Amino acid sequence: MAILTFVTGYIIPFILVLSLLVFVHEMGHYLVGRWCGIRSTAFSVGFGPELIGFTDKRGTRWKISAIPLGGYVKFFGDDDVASMPDAKSVSHMTEADKAHTLAGAKLWKRAATVAAGPIANFILAIAIFAVLFSVYGKVIADPVVAEVRPDSAAAEAGVQTGDRLVALDGSRIKTFDDVRRYVSVRPETPITVTVERNGQDIDLPMVPKRSEITDQFGNKVELGLIGIVTNEQLGNFRTETFSPLEAVAEGVKETGNIVTGTFRYIGNLVTGRMKADQLGGPVRVAQASGQMASLGFAAVVQLAAVLSVSIGLLNLMPVPVLDGGHLVFYAIEAIRGKPLGSGAQEIAFRIGLAMVLSLMVFATFNDISNLIG
Template sequence: MDVSSFFAMIWDSALIKIVPFLFVLTVIVFFHELGHFLVGRLCGIRVLAFSVGFGPELVGFNDSHGTRWKFCAIPLGGYVKFLGDENVASTPDRAAVEKMDDAERSMAFPAKSVGRRAATVAAGPIANFILAIAIFAGVAYFNGRVVGDPVVAEVRAESPAAEAGVLAGDRIVALDGNPVAYFSDILEYVSTRADVPIAVEVERAGGRVTLQVTPRTVTQTDGFGNEIKGPLMGLVATRESAAFRTEKLSALQSIRYGAEQTWFFTHHTASFIGGIFTGNQGAEQIGGPIRIAGISSQVATLGFSAILILAAQLSISIGLLNLVPIPMLDGGHLLFYAFEALRGRPLSEKVQEVGFRIGIVLVLSLMLFAVWNDITWLT
């Protein structure tokens, strides 16, 4: 292989990994910041800049309201900067606001009521959830929904289901009293219930039997060779037993399905985050940009719909992460506003400054930890 062919191979490999990653991240960041932007404008706040990415500006333009829209060189996030913000983290510049005339001050973010500020901040994560609903609904509407009957073709040996007495040929009709329509309902219900006993009602030989099954966390390998930890009962369905098929959904059914999937992944992600703090989940599963880029390139091989679904799942994760009450994140701002609403006045600038510094340390520590996990994942 000559030198030009070698560099061409490297370039092609980089594009395969980077392009899906940039697409997914740009869509998520754009909609998150668009939530802040639209509600901020609705609340009468002047927007100085809308940026996808950080660092030097690559391309941009000014709209008729004086907002600078731009793409920047480091595509790992974005921001909306309002009038009265000291920096892109929306730290209030109260000294600058005091020097403004009445007309300017009326459009400054720090001068708005706590309700309007809270609504503007919360709009970013909410936009992430709305984006997820729209993606799940759109993919389901155009592609249909693949479903299969909850009929067991095989029970893994020495699995929780085998130990509880579940048999091949059983039809799962309810879990803890909740009706089961499709095999995917079983997977979704079990996914957040590691080591939690589940009352499994099965239909067998014309009658019904209720069995207690306690899912165990196991490590599996997906189709790309990635290790995934999660709770399983040990049930297997085949195309023949479950009669897998594609169901077409109406527009209304698709929206409902999108909302259900968004709630499921929100609950699943929140349970995972909680599990890390309780020790039920391994922190090594936290991934950063390198792992997201790798997974994006893998998922892209499955088609455009698959990369959209990944974008929806990551949008939910970013929405939840931003709601964590750490200063510098949206949740931290909302925490400060909650104290302000209770006290009737903002926290002192010194307290907020200390809070933001702690927030920066925590966020940077999380980023470094995620990158370290990424490096470990690569090796």
């Protein structure tokens, strides 16, 4: 019974969410590649042995594979699923056939095809957020302080009950969530909080404290806190509704917030303001999928949007075997006027593969450590 609950509560939501995101990502590659005249020989959701599939009239094998941790589009002339060109095979092709390979296409067509995958993930996230905001609206609260926690950064800076936060480091804010989002990714980083008190604006320098909190599912999360709380009376909790166009704009904003928050987190890792044990892998994603599924459909869809942005950003990392690595190669080609040699590319791909596998092992180790802890 416990195994059945685990499978239906965690594994199935995880596979469904990840498969959707992988399908959209690979469809971006496929559609733009097809538009550019580049043929594809395989479109797979998942890696490893094929479970089920069919071949269309264009010769593309569409399939679902056994390991649901990614996917790929294999283009005509590719040596492997990471789009490493098969130099020997391409060298024996006619010029007409070479033009239909990824390696033989014009530089801008290759770049567009590679970039289309991450872009598709960003578009999906924007669309999901736009639909959620159109259907459910957005609960917001005014940035008015109802309580200042003792010994907090806000208390030390002199924040008082009733203060309205109006700016953070000079940037105007409108909601309490703006405060949370800004502060959470700036632990141990000096900031200036501007509050409105008795009709006057007062600048209060403070340093958010790095804190570990426990969410409703018992997961430990590390972030920056300044120690202020609002309530329904002072915060004026309400649901803001949006027209379709406003919802799209809000979706773009929300996606942008995730992107900037991710870069801030990476910066915090580099500077040591946050610990690397916050990095999660497939196990943590599966856990989060199950937890969100227990909250309802809207929560799962919102998680899918967040993960879609994450997948888009991950694939844009300048690491060979990832889309970002290919784009770096194309940038070098544009500067040099010719591509890197096949030997150099092969070495770079091997290094990139080792980096990606190392990251996956590290993230999985964190996942297991968190589960045991």
